[in-house]
Amino acid sequence: MKKVLTGNFAAAYGATAAKVDVVSAYPITPQTTIVEILSEIVADGLLDADFIKVESEHSAMAACIGAQAVGxxxxxxxxxxxxxLMHEMLHWAARGRLPIVMANVNRAMAPGWSIWADVTDSVAQRDTGWMQVYCENNQEVFDTILMSYKVGEYEDVLLPTLVNLDAFFLSHTSQVVDLYDEKTIDAFLPEYNPKIKLDVKDPRSFGALTSPEHYYEFSYKMQIAQENARSRIKEVSAEFEKRFGRKYDLIEAYRCEDAETVLVDYGTIAGTAKDAVDRMRDRGERVGALKIRYLRPFPVKEVCRILNSARQVGVIDRAISFGHEGPFFTEVKAAMYGSQIPIWGFLAGLGGRDVSIADIESVVTHMKQNEPSNIIWIGVKK
Amino acid sequence: MVKKKNSEVIVIEKADDMPPMPASMGSMRHNKTASWRSIRPIILEEKCKRCMICWKFCPEPAIFPTDPPAIDYEYCKGCGICIEECPFDAIVSEKEGK
Structure with missing residues (x-):
């Protein structure tokens, strides 16, 4: 079944299709309509779930942790x-190896108070151990929520996933979303049944004091899980394509095969970049775009495989790590370490500033005319 | 990994044998929190009405619901909540190390 949905509806319907047992959320700003829609779905009896209203996001995540821990x-x-505000609890969820899925509407951090797109909020949670996906359109939001439960719930992964969607460009923009049929989704996503859980019949202590003798190994196991997730994501994406006909991966390369210039992007900028690439290709310029879907686990090999055949690379970030550079630029540069391919770091669209096709074309023009540098502010009013 | 002298402690030699998350590691068996205690609660058997309010309120939990209730002095941290909550003043405190 196809419907015209905003990104927020797509996220809520994704959770509904995944037949979640518990939704816990703080209902006031900066909350979005995602949980408002879910509260209606639960109240209408269309989803057999408990909806827990809490007094803060810290508590929202804490309630999810408790519920996920019982299975x-x-x-x-x-x-x-x-x-x-959830930051501390994000560590508890990940190190507790609880495959919770959370939708995050990427909005700029205050002050100045903002409800517009910027990925600083999620990038700041990079080291919590959560997997992180950045979506380009509303269909991808719906699909990614389904796939994230499947990936996270594998015994050799057991990690939570943050599904990111750009504020307004996705959250409040309507697009056609295929919701598929219930039977196909149920066949794709089996019930969650963890081996180790909170159970009065099998009592265990969780998250108790862990001495240096064991903590180090738990960290080692987390890293192995993130590495396992890379192949599980590929596997689950392949199964998803077979069942639903849509192709996903850790990355998405668009017209990169013979590209001299490759633009690296993520989120909604990726969609605009594809249009810009088409226009430049029409003029005979060999340009391609590489969308990064996963910030964690970071697809090092996949990124290098695409970029190693390029002559020059430009990374477009919708966030800045103050005192350094764009966060994805740092990641891409580190992945490319040892390569002689020049790489530029661009900033664009911070705080929801529109990034147009012309802006993306100007990135390629800049790369033709200037030496590589780490911070180029597109369209800043200097 | 170094083996613990205490035979009750779960000894894990390699990461593969560990659960994915710190669950049931047995660490509380050797981490006897009673050493934190500065005051020792004492239940006065003759005043105790066996209402079990102390057992319900103990956050540790270090009170067993026996007749009369018994305090687990290996884990009681001496927070004094049981003393505060007992409606019959049947739990008194004594300074530890007296």
């Missing part, structure tokens, strides 16, 4: 300052 499939959503 329930949980979902929550947040945005910007709300995600920041």
């Amino acid at each position: 329930a499939r949980t979902f929550t959503a947040t945005s910007a300052q709300g995600l920041a």
Whole structure:
């Protein structure tokens, strides 16, 4: 079944299709309509789930952790300052190896108070151990939520996933979303049944004091899980394509095969970049675009495989790590370490500033005319 | 990995044998939190009405619901909540190390 949905509806319907058992959320700003829609779905009896209203995002994540620990499939959503308030609990969820899925509407951090797109909020949670996906369109939001439960719930992964969607460009923009049929989804996503869980019949202590004798190994196991996730993501994406006909991967290369210039992007900028690439290709310029879907686990090999055949690379970031450069630029540069391919770091669209096709074309023009540098502000009013 | 002298402690030689998350590591068996205690609660058997309010309120939990209730002095941290909550003043405190 196809419907015209905003990104927020797509996220709520994704959680509904995944038949989550518990939704816990803080209902006030910076919350979005994602959980408002879910509360209606639960109240209407269309989803057999407990909806827990809590007093803060910190508590929202804490409730998800508790519910997921007993073996329930949980979902929550947040945005910007709300995600920041969850920070401590994000570590508890990941190190507790609880495959919670959360939708995050990427909004700029205050002050100045903002409800517009910027990925600083999620990038700031990079080292919590969560997998992180950046979506380009509303269909991808719906599909990614389904795939994230499947990937995260594998015994050799057991990690939570943050599904990111750009504020307004996705959250409040309507697009056609295929919701598929229930039977196909159920066949794709089996029930969640973890081996180790909170159970009065099999009592265990969770998250108790862990001495240096064991903590180091738990960290080692987390890293192995993230590495396992790379192949599980590929596997699950392949199965998804077979069942639903849509292709996903850790990355998406668009017209990169013979490209001299490759633009690296993520989120909604990726969609605009594809249009810009088409226009430049029409003029005979050999340009391609590489969309990074996963910030964690970071697809090092996949990124290098595409970029190693390029002559020059430009990374477009919708966030800045103050005192350094764009966060994805740092990641791409580190992945490319040892390569002689010149690489430029661009900033664009911070705080929801529109990034147009012309802006993306100007990135390629800049690369033709200037030496590589780490911070080039596209369209800043200097 | 170094083996612990205490035979009750779960000894894990390699990461593969560990659960994915710190669950049931047995660490509390050797981490006897009673050493934190500065005051020792004492239940006065003759005043105790066996209402079990102390057992319900103990956050540790270090009170067993026996007749009369018994305090687990290996884990009681001496927070004094049981003393505060007992409606019959049947739990008194004594300074530790007296």
